[in-house]
Amino acid sequence: MKKRLLLHWILAIFVLISTNSTAFSKLEDTQSRTEVNIQYSPIKKLEISGMYRLDLEENLSQFKKNNFELGLSYDVLKSLEISTYYRFSTSYKNDAHRFYLGLSTKKSLFNKILKFKLSSGIQFDSDYLDAEYWRLNDPSFRWVSKVSATYNINKKWDISAYIKPYFSLNGHKNFLQKVRYGAEINYSIDKRNSLSLGYFYEQKPHSKKVSDIQTFSLGYKLDLKAQKKKTKK
DSSP, rough: OOOHHHHHHHHHHHHHHHTGGGGGEEEEEEEEEEEEEEEEEEESEEEEEEEEEEEEETTTTTEEEEEEEEEEEEETTTTEEEEEEOOOOOOOSSSEEEEEEEEEEEEEEEETTTEEEEEEEEEEEEEEOHHHHHHHHOEEEEEEEEEEEEEEEEHHHHHHHEEEEEOOOOOOSOOOEEEEEEEEEESSSSSEEEEEEEEEEEEOTTOOOOOOEEEEEEEEEEEEEEEOOOOOO
């Protein structure tokens, strides 16, 4: 049964990406993301995270920007999580600030072999953290959702696929701004260290110009947990 699920899951990822093959005629650029994540859980339900990411563009030939992120997440219920983060990005010519607040829920099937997750939240983006600038230039508000499914191959490996639409909350004519279709494979080195390799294709459905982007990603994650205090006998 597990082998059959794996074959079906690989086929589903292939179909997810191949259904966008007709859109490759609108491919504008190939980009990459290389990131390092550190997560720390001071208590059972609370997690603090930090991230650095390097982005390249122009078919991986030019520097795009550096990204620095600090986030918090808390398990409100067993299957409900609230999360928030702040991200600062810079190309050394232009800076950007992002704030996010969202909720996510998850469901496991087949003895936790297959996991589904739904995330949804509000994303705020601005070039400057300045009230006067916001008065003259409307900052960007987006509703971002993500539906993902993860298949656990074994204790070391898992693969996932997702779809991630972005909706404008600024009253734009085109409510749906862009959609990302992605897949990722993760490898757990041990309980604390893991690696990931991913790909996503980004479309702007209402754009008449060549605007689609494909992105390859490579990630490393260090998961730290508070040491349990030893009780004296």
